[in-house]
Amino acid sequence: MSDLIFAGMDGIIILSVFAIVMLVIGYLSGRGEKNLHHSLSGYYLAGKNLGFIALFFTLYATQYSGNTIVGYAPSAYRTGFSWLQSVSFMTIIIGVYLLFAPRLYVVSKRQNFVTPTDWLQFRFKSKAVTLLSIFLMLWGLGNYLLEQLVAIGQAASGMTGGTIPYQIAVIVFVVVMLVYEWLGGMKAVAFTDVMQGVILMIGIIVFLIGGLYLVGGSFADVTHYINELEPVKTAVPSAEVSINWFSMLLLVGFGASIYPHAVQRIYSAQSEKTLKKSFSRMAWMPPITTGLVFLVGLIGIMLFPGLDTSGSEQLVGLMANEIAAINPFYYWVMIIFFGGIVAAIVSTADSVLLSFSSLLSNDVYGKFINPNATEHKKVMVGKVGGIVAVILLLWLAWNPPGTLYEIFVLKFELLVQVFPAFVLGLYWKRLNGRAVFWGMLIGAILAGILTFTGYKTIYGIHGGVIGLALNFVICVGGSLLTPSVKQSRKQEEDLASLDIDVKA
Known part of the structure; x- marks a missing residue:
């Protein structure tokens, strides 16, 4: 982040607040x-009693973070109009949610699920499927948490003009996060999400208004400028770019x-009505959030032409300086907005950490190490395990392995392999655990090999999507070719009643 004119004591004060x-x-x-x-449900799911406002904003914070502003605007700057894809892949996530969330909510309420793998264990009764899905989910969460820790240090250090060094900034905000999460669990996470969500929404709008003011108030002038000086950024994308766009839609839509x-x-919703209402409002957020950030990136092309890749990564800071210099109102809005960006990154990190610790406590410890442990002991194991995981990730964060975007893509390549088991299992009773396990494993291995050997895309298609396609083929083909597995009578009744409950 470039040196901000409000960096220093004003930034420190706002971050402290x-x-x-x-x-x-x-x-x-x-x-x-x-x-x-003393309760897994109470600590990790807020007692399954989140109302509309809290649920909406915690879903919003789950899908968007401060990185949406800091990272997506530079991408729009470098790519041009084809980065409109950022709006579409945030939109498709909502569509995929609606494909399975109401149905999953019904069975989760009945079976008292705490973690995602509770559903997989209930559905397939397979230790192999459960263990593999735990590993892939922990992999995805670990990568995502690492991304947020790196971003916290960069954002806080940039906002204080380097007064607070990167490492110290990370440690301070990680300690704050651990303390409030320890005290309030999911409930604390959801309520901090409300605060940060409101600030981000207002800040993005003011940021865009300030940017338009600086270029004369007309976005048509911005478009004309880009078309005249950098026509490649307004040109029709090539076939490979279009294929990559579609591949990204699948990777992010199914993975996120x-x-x-x-x-x-989804498990935490107060009711199915509350869940559906929250998702219906979330459908408006992609154009309001990533859509406005996309416009900010395009305005930046006119304000700061000719930036190279590293220079464009500083775009949001550069624009904030110009906007803050307009008048005192914009100055203080920019300070609060950037403080909100840091807080939003922390908010995303706390959600990831809470889920990470729940998988450690309920799944790894509770299902395989000490099945007879009390819920209080499981919660404590999760808290301590989460702290240990953060310490290990902090060690990596001192020397970040790759750009934030590379880390972002990496986590989806393997996490997305859980999708067929998770969603197809809700609708197709014939799907069996053996086919699911081999599909998930082979898909993950293929995606991992392609990713780590440098073949992140082949003709624009991500390695994770190629692995996912093979995963689906194995799941469907394996289930059709093997004899139908007899399920328990109770499980058959539970699955058969889903349609009735969802329609009701």
């Missing part, structure tokens, strides 16, 4: 909640919708 507010929210969320730390922390938001 956000940190204090988050700690207060954590304290108030846990105060008086006697069962919070089964993020463990996203699935747990």
Whole structure:
């Protein structure tokens, strides 16, 4: 992030205020909640009692973070109009949610699920499927958490003009996150999401208005400028770019919708009506969030022409300086907005960490190490395990392995392989655990080999999508070619009743 004119003491004050507010929210969320730390559902799912406002904003924070602003605007700057794909792949996530979320909610409520793999264990009764899905989900969460830790340090250090070094910034905000999450669990996470979501929405709008003011108030002038000086950025994308766009839609749409922390938001809803209402409002967020950030990136082409790749990564900071210099109102809005960006990154990290620790406590420890452990002990194991995981990831964060975008793509390549088991299993009773296991394993191996050997895309198609296609073929073909597995009578009744319950 470039040197900000409001970096320094003003930035430190705003970040300190956000940190204090988050700690207060954590304290108030846990105060008086006697069962919070003794119940998996209470700690990890807020007692499955999130109302519309809290659920909407925690879903919003799950899908968007401060990186959406800091990372997507430079991508639009470098790519031009073809980066409109960022709006479409955020939109498809909502469509995929609606494909399975109401149906999953019904069975999760009946079976009292806590983690995503609770569904897979219930559906397939296979230790192999459960273990493999746990590994792939932990892989995805670990990569995502690492991405957020790196971003926290960069954003906080940039906002304070380097007064707070990168490493210190990471440690301070990680400690804040661990404290309020320890105190209030999912409830604290959801309420901090409300605060940060509101600030991000308002800040993005003001940022765009300020950017348009700087270029004369007309986006038509921006389009004309880009078309005259950099026509490649307004040209029709090549076939490979278009294929890559479609591949990204599949990778992100299927991968992000089964993020463990996203699935747990589904479990946390107060009711199915609340869940559907939240998703219906979420459908408007891609154009309001990524759509506006896309426009910001295009305005940046006119404001700061000729930036190279590393220079374009500083675009949001460069524009913020220009906007903050307009008048005192914009100055303070930019300070609060950038503080909100840091807080939003922390908010995304806390959601990921909470889900990561739930998988450790409920799935790894509770299902395979100590099945007879009390829920209180499982919660404590998850808390401690989460702290250990953060320490290990912090060690990696000192020397980030690759750009944020590379880390972003990497986590989807393997996580998306869980999708066929997760969603196809909701609709197709014939799908069996053996086919699911081999499809997931072979798809993950293929995606991993392609990714780590440098073949991230082949003719524009991501390695994860190629692995996913093979995964689907094995799941469907294997299930059709093998004898139907007899399920328990109770499981047959539960699956058969889903259609009735969802329609009702």
